[in-house]
Amino acid sequence: NSITIYVYFNFILIIIYLYFQYRTMALVLIALVAALVAAFYLYSTWTFSRFKGTKVPHLKPYPIVGNMLKFFLKKEDALENFGKFYEIFPNDRIVGLYQMRSPTFMIRDPELIRQIGVKDFETFSHHMALANGETDPLFGNNLFGLKGQKWRDMRATLSPAFTGSKMRQMFELVFECGQQMNQYLHKMTAKDGHVDFELKNLFTKYTNDVIATSAFGIKVDSFENPENIFYAMGKKITNFSGLSMSLKFFGYILMPKVMQFFKIKIIDDECGTFFHNLVHETMSVREKEGIVRPDMINLLMQARKGALQHEANEEINEDAGFATVQESVIGKTPIPKRAWTDEEFTAQAVIFFLAGFESVSVALCFIAHELAVNPDAQKKLQEEIDRVCQELHDKQKTLDYEAINQMKYLDMVISEGLRLWPPSPFTDRICNKNYVVEDYNDTKR
Numbered sequence: 541n542s543i544t545i546y547v548y549f550n551f552i553l554i555i556i557y558l559y560f561q562y563r564t565m566a567l568v569l570i571a572l573v574a575a576l577v578a579a580f581y582l583y584s585t586w587t588f589s590r591f592k593g594t595k596v597p598h599l600k601p602y603p604i605v606g607n608m609l610k611f612f613l614k615k616e617d618a619l620e621n622f623g624k625f626y627e628i629f630p631n632d633r634i635v636g637l638y639q640m641r642s643p644t645f646m647i648r649d650p651e652l653i654r655q656i657g658v659k660d661f662e663t664f665s666h667h668m669a670l671a672n673g674e675t676d677p678l679f680g681n682n683l684f685g686l687k688g689q690k691w692r693d694m695r696a697t698l699s700p701a702f703t704g705s706k707m708r709q710m711f712e713l714v715f716e717c718g719q720q721m722n723q724y725l726h727k728m729t730a731k732d733g734h735v736d737f738e739l740k741n742l743f744t745k746y747t748n749d750v751i752a753t754s755a756f757g758i759k760v761d762s763f764e765n766p767e768n769i770f771y772a773m774g775k776k777i778t779n780f781s782g783l784s785m786s787l788k789f790f791g792y793i794l795m796p797k798v799m800q801f802f803k804i805k806i807i808d809d810e811c812g813t814f815f816h817n818l819v820h821e822t823m824s825v826r827e828k829e830g831i832v833r834p835d836m837i838n839l840l841m842q843a844r845k846g847a848l849q850h851e852a853n854e855e856i857n858e859d860a861g862f863a864t865v866q867e868s869v870i871g872k873t874p875i876p877k878r879a880w881t882d883e884e885f886t887a888q889a890v891i892f893f894l895a896g897f898e899s900v901s902v903a904l905c906f907i908a909h910e911l912a913v914n915p916d917a918q919k920k921l922q923e924e925i926d927r928v929c930q931e932l933h934d935k936q937k938t939l940d941y942e943a944i945n946q947m948k949y950l951d952m953v954i955s956e957g958l959r960l961w962p963p964s965p966f967t968d969r970i971c972n973k974n975y976v977v978e979d980y981n982d983t984k985r
Contacts, residue, residue, distance in 0.1 A: 590643035591636040598636035606638030619965040664969035670792040676805040682891035701839040709834035711941040724763035743901040757837040819886040899963035906961035
């Protein structure tokens with residue numbers, strides 16, 4: 541009947557209307573997604589013309605990842621990724637590559653590296669910073685993240701903390717951690733005379749205890765108490781291979797402004813709060829009770845009071861060994877009178893932890909391996925250690941800082957181990973003003 545036909549007709553009209561309506565919406569959505577993809581593609585490749593038309597040798601980059609495709613696919617580690625460019629262009633002082641969308645010059649000439657790192661250091665004084673102090677107070681306020689005058693002031697403030705005399709004062713703290721590990725090994729081998737160890741785990745515990753006592757002023761024994769909170773937080777804050785941390789680094793390298801806008805921290809709140817409270821409470825207790833301990837917390841407290849000064853009479857000893865290095869001109873500048881906050885000092889303590897926790901344990905692992913596969917070197921080192929220890933015993937003395945520096949072959953073993961297996965295979969610098977490099981064929985770049 542007519543009513544049925546009318547209903548069917550209206551239903552068909554509705555279907556037709558919805559079809560065109562949703563098709564239009566779908567087309568708009570598709571167009572919007574395509575526009576966003578195109579915009580992101582252009583953004584990620586916008587800098588890829590940096591080396592075109594220049595004489596800087598380089599390889600063609602991939603969108604988004606630049607020259608780091610195999611690194612992100614876990615087919616190469618960082619050393620292999622950069623080493624590839626070193627091998628491909630054997631006759632060039634400078635090689636161009638893209639760390640994601642960031643054009644980067646890789647310097648492969650030792651003389652140019654020395655010129656950048658020493659003679660022209662003023663032009664290359666800053667590192668590539670990810671987060672800033674407002675976004676991530678702990679990561680952005682450390683010495684590697686600061687820039688400009690604030691970096692100069694912090695550099696000058698911390699410089700006196702690393703003199704030979706200050707390292708000598710901390711020796712007892714480090715020695716105690718070595719004794720803890722020694723006692724643990726004797727205990728574990730007492731039954732059968734031997735035991736299998738995962739050396740990375742063993743040396744990480746040792747490194748953790750050294751940093752805890754010498755940087756943060758607390759004593760822990762990670763061998764007998766591997767579940768202690770300091771060790772747990774240390775492993776968490778240095779886990780840079782996890783998905784969350786990888787995404788954060790990926791985001792900060794690719795779109796730092798967006799990450800900073802949303803205030804995404806590299807160091808999560810749990811770890812940040814733990815270390816901040818630890819430093820703040822330790823300083824407060826020492827202030828109230830007048831506690832003095834030869835560690836980094838004490839040096840930071842002295843720096844805050846303006847009591848930490850350069851040692852003008854400390855002579856440069858060419859045979860000082862591996863403990864100290866000669867200070868730069870910037871490090872010797874007068875210490876500024878600046879009111880540093882607990883947060884800024886906590887950031888320095890945290891960077892000491894990040895710099896030492898993984899790198900020292902990795903270095904010890906490789907050196908132990910090299911000694912195992914080179915028994916002649918192991919024997920020679922053992923003979924030197926035994927000789928020095930016997931001399932100390934004859935004089936009724938214990939092992940001290942000066943005795944360690946007498947072990948020249950130990951210095952050589954550690955130096956060679958670090959040369960063969962550097963824990964950090966590369967470093968970075970930001971050029972803060974125009975800089976001209978003369979190439980071998982007198983071409984300026």
